[in-house]
């Protein structure tokens with residue numbers, strides 16, 4: 195079995211929990227309160243900037259020049275999506291863009307950045323994979339369920355269910371499978387564990403948006 199199949203099996207229970215979350219279910223129904231969606235978009239812009247940096251770090255550490263190019267393009271994609279959020283949703287929803295990262299956003303981006311900088315590069319590639327794969331799976335799930343008419347979130351829903359995003363995801367999965375072939379069993383397990391942690395943090399990010407998470411005390 196390929197590394198990606200094994201890793202997905204290990205993390206699938208988290209994906210199942212994600213699609214059952216109230217944030218996702220209300221997004222599908224179109225009943226998600228606008229303030230929660232706004233909160234999510236603003237945090238996601240902060241997330242995407244750091245995700246782009248993590249991808250650029252991996253690009254710099256990749257062994258093969260093709261992978262340098264692939265992760266550079268992924269990094270560019272994340273930053274472009276981030277600025278698109280600013281150009282569209284920030285205007286539509288009157289978002290100030292002055293928010294500080296929530297604990298969940300900070301935790302997730304710190305995990306991505308520290309793993310990208312310090313872990314074995316194959317493990318770093320596995321750690322960023324949920325950002326692609328979970329979003330595609332969740333995007334496809336939402337797209338398959340939602341009623342197109344009058345859903346205020348249909349523009350967002352279309353972004354991650356599209357063919358263009360699917361191709362990026364397929365490439366990120368292939369690279370991880372190639373990378374895993376040069377790894378020992380123990381290293382492949384470390385890759386799968388990093389992948390599972392990323393999936394867990396995807397869950398936490400949705401959960402924090404639903405709760406409109408704040409710092410327990412006004413520290414920042």
Ligand SMILES: Cc1ncc(CO)c(N)n1
Pocket residue numbers: 238241242324325326329396399
């Ligand atoms: C939290 C999060 N994970 C993944 C993506 C998609 O790359 C996104 N926009 N936001």
